[in-house]
Every structure is written in structure tokens, then in C-alpha cells.
Amino acid sequence: MNNNKRRQILERLRANNPNPETELNFSSPFELLVAVTLSAQATDVSVNKATDKLFPVANTPQSIYDLGVDGLKEYIKTIGLYNNKAINVIKACKILIEKHDGKVPENREALEFLPGVGRKTANVVLNTAFGWPTIAVDTHIFRVGNRTRFASGKNVDQVEEKMLKVVPAEFKVDVHHWFILHGRYTCLARKPRCGSCIIEDLCEFSGKVYPDE
Incomplete structure (x- = not known):
């Protein structure tokens, strides 16, 4: 895909959703960190x-740490892998309290040092909480990047590297959200909704699917 076509895709996505936001509920960098984890x-x-249910009761590193692993589990037990997630969140809270005065650091290395926080989670926090031009590649972005040929790669790191290279600076802060939402609601994994896609004519996917097929 050439850069002119990429720009057209980004301009359409921006026109359709000028101020994209995460669909996770949060009101502070710490709440976002927990939610993404x-x-x-x-x-x-x-x-x-x-x-x-959790955040009205505990939404700071200290208050969640005070719940303990078992107390936190009661709030998140409906989420997959909640046992390990509870352990990681409590450990992360301890580090935030002891090393960062209970605040989420605006620093990639410090974020990735926290249990349960990898590159993708750090990217989301830096982008959404602090406005960094980072691109967190999840399954949706990986699929959209490869399927459209906007940014192809064999793994998420390759797709991230490609997107950071080809996305103009003016779009970098928001492209993460645009691609996630596009993958979540239009470019679905099993059957993409090509007939209602606003970038269908620019997409280079060879297996496009339409309603009457």
C-alpha cells in the first residue's frame, strides 16, 4: 500500500471519528492502568x-493494595484469568506506592517493570493517559493492519514498527483507537463488514465480503 492511500484511510477515519477514545471506563491514569491490565x-x-463496582470502592494504588489479593478477586472474578490478574495488580500497586509515590509513571521502562504490564499495556497508558504518539497493537490492529495491507507484519511488534514508520505525526496519537474500533465493529475477524466499511475502496484485502454473499 502506498502512502497516499494510507493518508486517505487516516483522513476518512478521522472525519468519521475526530476524537476517538478508549471504550474502557477510567478517570485517572491509575484507573486506566488497572483497566488495561x-x-x-x-x-x-x-x-x-x-x-x-471496584473503582467507587478503591481507585488508588493504596486503596486497592489494602483490599489484598482475595479482596480484589471478589470484584474481578467475572473476568478471565482473574486470579493471576489480581496478583499482578496488587504487586503493581505495591511498586507504585514504594517507588513512585502512588502515581503512574510517565515512563515506558518504569511501566513495563510493573507486573502484568507489557509493551502493549504501556503503550495504551502512555497514549491514552499522557497523549504520547504510541501505537499499541492488539489483535484488532494486527488484523486490520495486515488485512488492509496498511501495515503488514508477522507479529505485533512488526506491525507496530511499520505503523510508527508510515503513519504521519498528525495521526499518531489517534490511530491506535481508530484501528481498534474499526477492527471491533467493522473489520471483524470471522466476517468483515466490507459493505458498510468507509475505507473499503482503499483496502487491499483480496477476500472482501458483502451482504449478498
Whole structure:
């Protein structure tokens, strides 16, 4: 795919959604960090149902740490892998309290040092909480990047590297959200909704699917 076509795709996505936002509910960098940590292999909907009950009770590193692993589990037990996630969140809270005065660091290395926080989670926090031009590649972005040929790669790191290279600076902060939402609601894994896709004519996917097929 050439850069002119990429720009057209980004301009259409921006026109359709000028101010994209994550679908995770949060009101602080710490709440976002917890929500993204919990969202691994889980839907945003399931995470929001849990955090909507958790955050009114505990939404700081100290208050969640005070719940303890078992106390936290009671709030997140409807989310997949909740046992390990509870352990990681409590450990992360301890580090935030002891090393960062209870604040989420605006620093990739410090974020990735936290249990349960990998490159993708760090990218989401840096982008969504702090406005960094990072691109967190999840399954949706990986699929859309490869399927459209916008940014092809054999793994998420390759797709991220390609997107950072080809996405103009003016789009970098928002492209993460645009591609996630596009993959979640239009470019579906099993059967993409090509007939209602706003970038269908620019997409280079060879297996396009239409309603009458």
C-alpha cells in the first residue's frame, strides 16, 4: 500500500471519528492502568462491569493494595484469568506506592517493570493517559493492519514498527483507537463488514465480503 492511500484511510477515519477514545471506563491514569491490565484476553465490556463496582470502592494504588489479593478477586472474578490478574495488580500497586509515590509513571521502562504490564499495556497508558504518539497493537490492529495491507507484519511488534514508520505525526496519537474500533465493529475477524466499511475502496484485502454473499 502506498502512502497516499494510507493518508486517505487516516483522513476518512478521522472525519468519521475526530476524537476517538478508549471504550474502557477510567478517570485517572491509575484507573486506566488497572483497566488495561484486566483487559488482557477479556472484553472491554466485561472489564467495565467489574471496574464500575471496584473503582467507587478503591481507585488508588493504596486503596486497592489494602483490599489484598482475595479482596480484589471478589470484584474481578467475572473476568478471565482473574486470579493471576489480581496478583499482578496488587504487586503493581505495591511498586507504585514504594517507588513512585502512588502515581503512574510517565515512563515506558518504569511501566513495563510493573507486573502484568507489557509493551502493549504501556503503550495504551502512555497514549491514552499522557497523549504520547504510541501505537499499541492488539489483535484488532494486527488484523486490520495486515488485512488492509496498511501495515503488514508477522507479529505485533512488526506491525507496530511499520505503523510508527508510515503513519504521519498528525495521526499518531489517534490511530491506535481508530484501528481498534474499526477492527471491533467493522473489520471483524470471522466476517468483515466490507459493505458498510468507509475505507473499503482503499483496502487491499483480496477476500472482501458483502451482504449478498
